[in-house]
Amino acid sequence: MNKVTTVSEAFSHIKDNDTIMVGGFLMCGSPEYLIHTFLEHPAKHLTIVNNDMGEYGSSLTPLLETGRVDDLICTWIVRNPAAQAMYKANPKCLHINPQGTLTERIRAGGFGIAAFYTPTGVGTIIEEGKDTRWFNGRKYIMETALRGNVAFIHASVADESGNIYMKGSSKNYNAAMATACDYVIVEADEIVPVGAIDPELVTVSGIYVNAVVPIPKKD
Amino acid sequence: MDNKNIIARRVAQMLHDGEVVNLGVGIPQLVANWLPEGVELIVHAENGIIGAGGYSKEGEGDPNVVDAGGMMIDVKPGAQFIISTDSFGAIRGGHIDMTILGAYQVDSKGNLANWCLPNKMGGIGGAMDLVSGAKQVVVAMEHTQKGNPKIVENCTYPLTGAGVVDYIVTEMGFMHVTHEGIVLEEINPNYTVEQVLAATDAKLIVPVNLKAMDIID
Numbered sequence: 446m447n448k449v450t451t452v453s454e455a456f457s458h459i460k461d462n463d464t465i466m467v468g469g470f471l472m473c474g475s476p477e478y479l480i481h482t483f484l485e486h487p488a489k490h491l492t493i494v495n496n497d498m499g500e501y502g503s504s505l506t507p508l509l510e511t512g513r514v515d516d517l518i519c520t521w522i523v524r525n526p527a528a529q530a531m532y533k534a535n536p537k538c539l540h541i542n543p544q545g546t547l548t549e550r551i552r553a554g555g556f557g558i559a560a561f562y563t564p565t566g567v568g569t570i571i572e573e574g575k576d577t578r579w580f581n582g583r584k585y586i587m588e589t590a591l592r593g594n595v596a597f598i599h600a601s602v603a604d605e606s607g608n609i610y611m612k613g614s615s616k617n618y619n620a621a622m623a624t625a626c627d628y629v630i631v632e633a634d635e636i637v638p639v640g641a642i643d644p645e646l647v648t649v650s651g652i653y654v655n656a657v658v659p660i661p662k663k664d
Numbered sequence: 665m666d667n668k669n670i671i672a673r674r675v676a677q678m679l680h681d682g683e684v685v686n687l688g689v690g691i692p693q694l695v696a697n698w699l700p701e702g703v704e705l706i707v708h709a710e711n712g713i714i715g716a717g718g719y720s721k722e723g724e725g726d727p728n729v730v731d732a733g734g735m736m737i738d739v740k741p742g743a744q745f746i747i748s749t750d751s752f753g754a755i756r757g758g759h760i761d762m763t764i765l766g767a768y769q770v771d772s773k774g775n776l777a778n779w780c781l782p783n784k785m786g787g788i789g790g791a792m793d794l795v796s797g798a799k800q801v802v803v804a805m806e807h808t809q810k811g812n813p814k815i816v817e818n819c820t821y822p823l824t825g826a827g828v829v830d831y832i833v834t835e836m837g838f839m840h841v842t843h844e845g846i847v848l849e850e851i852n853p854n855y856t857v858e859q860v861l862a863a864t865d866a867k868l869i870v871p872v873n874l875k876a877m878d879i880i881d
Contacts, residue, residue: 470711470748471734473727496748497787500734521787532785539785544710545752545793552749565756565796568775568826571788601728613728613745614712620747648747 474615500524553590555624596626603633607654667835688765715743777821795825
């Protein structure tokens, strides 16, 4: 099945109140073309899931400035002034997680696990209001799975059926987020025919992917 | 030698060949410059690299290969690129020998505060996972912040981890966090014990066999 489509067709699946998972770690592996194009989309009251909300120059900053995003689920917002401003105006909009907890919540969401116990955050504000349990003499916090309606994913190479190769450290959150959303949109630096990516090098299988969008070449 | 390099050089002496370490930003990153002869580390970058190297030369970096600060780096022979879930699995699973990081405050129970100052939201990032999962947690920092003690009896800032710190290395000395409290095991010969105690809010245990910290002036 050929999943290559236009960005506008892919974005027609996004609606008000959606939770959008955005891959990337700072600018590495950030789906900048999708985020930038999404600035023109009408959907509002959105929740964005992203490690760090990007940094100076990232398209996440103008997206937050549109006022269409209500909630941020992330680990760190030091380099995004728009996220800092949202926090100052309404601290409740920020749902901060330890990084290993956020990425594991996403994996759980993609792979059918409802919740899990982690030692990370015991004795800190992360523990507040959560179930805890002792295993083998150590205290653990119960964390719940996280899923999204839509994922924005960056691929170095995608084939027409959505198999993805992610170069170097651009895999980061992109790999897990692609499994944890109802509609998964992949932007790709390069799109190749099915079979052109060595199966040994497929980072994420096309079975998780709904739409592949080419990134227009810059002049 | 400046304070930062005195600290980094002493931390480097704690490391053994082949150990897996995670280096925070600032002083911890300088540790790699002072490794004893024959000690080669496997550096874990939590964004997804086991076997991270130094910064790439200008114009030669790959934007798909960055460290946890977003800087383009090279990788060492034998490196692996991993996804975030596996990177933090390695941390929580106890596969990182030592995490070296800075702090706003450390206290006598080994509590660490390094992610959030009052009224200013920064972020947790990977710090809570690292201090909870790494086999050894070493705080490498200057002893005071503008003259104010950072080694305190009880942390007042939000905690990154409770009872997690094993060692504190500052320009004044080398300290071991024990069940009895913080033991000043070594002192920089350029300071007196009284000076160190005056710069420390926590009660320091000073053993009779207090050793001199190995420094280069």
